[in-house]
Amino acid sequence: MAMTGRFEHIHDSAETLAAALAEELRLACEAAIARRGRAVLALAGGQTPLPLYRRLAAAPLPWSQVLLLPTDERCVPHDHPACNVRALGEAFAAAAGMRLASLTTEDGDPERSERAARDLLAGYPEPFDAVLLGMGGDAHVASLFPGAPQLVEALDPDGPADACRIDPQPLPAQAPYPRISLTAARLLRTRALYLAITGDKRDVLHRALASGAKNARPPVAAVLDAATAPVHVHWSP
Numbered sequence: 001m002a003m004t005g006r007f008e009h010i011h012d013s014a015e016t017l018a019a020a021l022a023e024e025l026r027l028a029c030e031a032a033i034a035r036r037g038r039a040v041l042a043l044a045g046g047q048t049p050l051p052l053y054r055r056l057a058a059a060p061l062p063w064s065q066v067l068l069l070p071t072d073e074r075c076v077p078h079d080h081p082a083c084n085v086r087a088l089g090e091a092f093a094a095a096a097g098m099r100l101a102s103l104t105t106e107d108g109d110p111e112r113s114e115r116a117a118r119d120l121l122a123g124y125p126e127p128f129d130a131v132l133l134g135m136g137g138d139a140h141v142a143s144l145f146p147g148a149p150q151l152v153e154a155l156d157p158d159g160p161a162d163a164c165r166i167d168p169q170p171l172p173a174q175a176p177y178p179r180i181s182l183t184a185a186r187l188l189r190t191r192a193l194y195l196a197i198t199g200d201k202r203d204v205l206h207r208a209l210a211s212g213a214k215n216a217r218p219p220v221a222a223v224l225d226a227a228t229a230p231v232h233v234h235w236s237p
């Protein structure tokens with residue numbers, strides 16, 4: 001984790017954004033596998049990154065040496081359409097042998113899932129090889145929602161927990177579920193941090209980065225500000 005800094009990459013189209021990020025993540029996997037025999041990536045849920053996941057899945061990597069896990073999960077059963085790990089599994093269908101971990105139990109029960117996620121992450125103490133974040137229109141990243149009662153604890157870059165339950169308030173209309181999210185402390189333990197955003201979200205990001213009191217930063221700003229690894233923001237219209 002030698003280089004730090006924040007870099008903004010502007011793309012002409014969602015396709016070039018997907019191609020660039022798929023290549024970055026492929027290189028991160030290749031380097032990690034060469035270095036220690038496996039790669040561990042934490043990947044955003046939601047719609048924006050799905051095309052880049054499909055591209056990455058087509059790369060000729062030794063997929064059995066790659067572990068993917070979601071940055072956050074909705075507390076729903078694994079066969080539910082809103083389940084991030086289900087969507088990841090589908091997007092990476094071509095990556096034969098790839099290992100996919102879940103932050104939730106099969107039934108999506110929030111309390112059992114929080115315990116299971118913490119147990120899972122205790123098995124991966126090393127820095128992630130890359131974290132890819134998405135962002136909501138309310139400036140949340142992973143499931144670190146502004147206004148959630150657990151937010152202050154979850155954003156603490158020195159906090160002890162790797163994952164925690166988040167209860168967005170109010171529940172977002174599109175995905176009204178409690179969540180399990182990696183904490184900022186765990187997201188930031190990475191060799192590289194990427195943020196993939198499109199359209200108006202660039203304005204949301206810039207407003208968030210320019211905003212307010214140190215202790216009331218929008219989640220995306222709090223996480224990016226605390227990063228010690230290089231941060232690459234990729235945007236397309």
Ligand SMILES: O=C1O[C@H](COP(=O)(O)O)[C@@H](O)[C@H](O)[C@H]1O
Nearest residue numbers: 044045046047048134135136142
């Ligand atoms: O709920 C979530 O939303 C964000 C953004 O999703 P998108 O569909 O607007 O790309 C996502 O990054 C996060 O992982 C997800 O759980």
